[in-house]
Amino acid sequence: MTDTTTTWTIAQMADDYDVTHRALRHYEHLGLLAPDREGQRRIYHRRERTRLALILRGRRLGFSLEEIATILDMYDDQPGEVGQLRYLLSQIGDRRADLERRRRDIEDSLRELDELEQRCAEDVARLS
Amino acid sequence: MTDTTTTWTIAQMADDYDVTHRALRHYEHLGLLAPDREGQRRIYHRRERTRLALILRGRRLGFSLEEIATILDMYDDQPGEVGQLRYLLSQIGDRRADLERRRRDIEDSLRELDELEQRCAEDVARLS
DNA sequence: ATCCTGCTTGACGTTGACGCCAAGGTCAAG
DNA sequence: CTTGACCTTGGCGTCAACGTCAAGCAGGAT
Structure with missing residues (x-):
């Protein structure tokens, strides 16, 4: 029952995770997030939410975004x-x-x- | 037997704790350290060493130097x-x-x- | 038609934590 | 007396992680 259909807008993401719109764009710019587009608009799926949760936990632990990137990569694709x-x-x-x-x-x-x-x-x- | 007489120079401090001279000056500038002077030269006592250890542990844990300052203050003087x-x-x-x-x-x-x-x-x- | 809301892409500004000189003082060794 | 090692105080540079405009599109409500 892990929902795979629901999607979220940037505002909902920012709201749910208490980060700014700007931070979300920044994470995307660094390749930590990669939301879809619907026309222009960013559209976030479940995957981005779990990634964002990992990012924020990493930040709380004092990791740099670069370190977080490598961590995310670890979890990404089982080689x-x-x-x-x-x-x-x-x-x-x-x-x-x-x-x-x-x-x-x-x-x-x-x-x-x-x-x-x-x-x-x-x-x-x-x-x- | 907690030694209260030995002192250290900035180079020894930097060496012992593996930080740069510049970082030590920076911490001093922010009031985290307050070494004595002997003429011009900085001269570090035991107190500065324990403080520096706390600073570095704080940094490893991802605290900002400002947060670390308040932590150090907590330990400083029992009111x-x-x-x-x-x-x-x-x-x-x-x-x-x-x-x-x-x-x-x-x-x-x-x-x-x-x-x-x-x-x-x-x-x-x-x-x- | 215009207004508002929510979003978009730049692009410059800021803050924290130093790095990295430049320019010079001091003191023991040669 | 000069050299070299070690130290000093500025002060500009840099990098990360965003903040903060500015200018503009898109679509529903009035």
């Missing part, structure tokens, strides 16, 4: 050739290492935040 | 006043929410990566 597949597997390894490093950074940050919060809470208790 | 403490606690909450969102994003990404890897591995097995 039929073994060499390509091996290459893709190595890329997956790289990405995973990157993400795991970020996760460690985040967990360290959260731990330090906890400490700080505890000290604060104690101070508040003492002072009131 | 003695209750109002300030409450404010700090609220900020800590904000940061934690942000970090936890990122962690979710990362874990989602890792899961999808796992799926993709599995599909790839299967394809390789089939083709060879």
Whole structure:
């Protein structure tokens, strides 16, 4: 039941994902999105929506749009050739290492935040 | 035994943390670092090193230098006043929410990566 | 017919985070 | 006393990721 017929206009996309019209055009310019045209108008399908979601998650994680492009490419077309597949597997390894490093950074940050919060809470208790 | 006497030059800092001289000056310009002077020369103490480590971790996580500044401020000086403490606690909450969102994003990404890897591995097995 | 709304394509402007000189001070070594 | 290594302060350049006009098409409502 993954809907394949519904389409969206640029305004609906911008609205649904809380990005500007301009940003959508920018992503398209960089090849991250490739909406159809109906006459002049851009017309977005399901595929563009999942791609946009990936783009935005990438941005939240601090990836550059260029990095995001290569990530999208990874998911794009399963290559039929073994060499390509091996290459893709190595890329997956790289990405995973990157993400795991970020996760460690985040967990360290959260731990330090906890400490700080505890000290604060104690101070508040003492002072009131 | 946290050493409080050793100091470092800009070149040592740049070397130890693998950043450029220019970046260090930039961080100083924005108030993220505030090394002493010995005559003209910048002279970095332990404090600047821990700050720089926080800055770089922040950058890896995709925070802007401005956001990093507020984070550093949080850790800077424990305020003695209750109002300030409450404010700090609220900020800590904000940061934690942000970090936890990122962690979710990362874990989602890792899961999808796992799926993709599995599909790839299967394809390789089939083709060879 | 004209007006409004929503869209289009340029194209220049802006902000953040530095890179990259230029021009010169300082100090130990030769 | 000059050289070289290392440092200093400007200040212009650059790249990414859009923001912000400007000018214009297309189609339905008045």
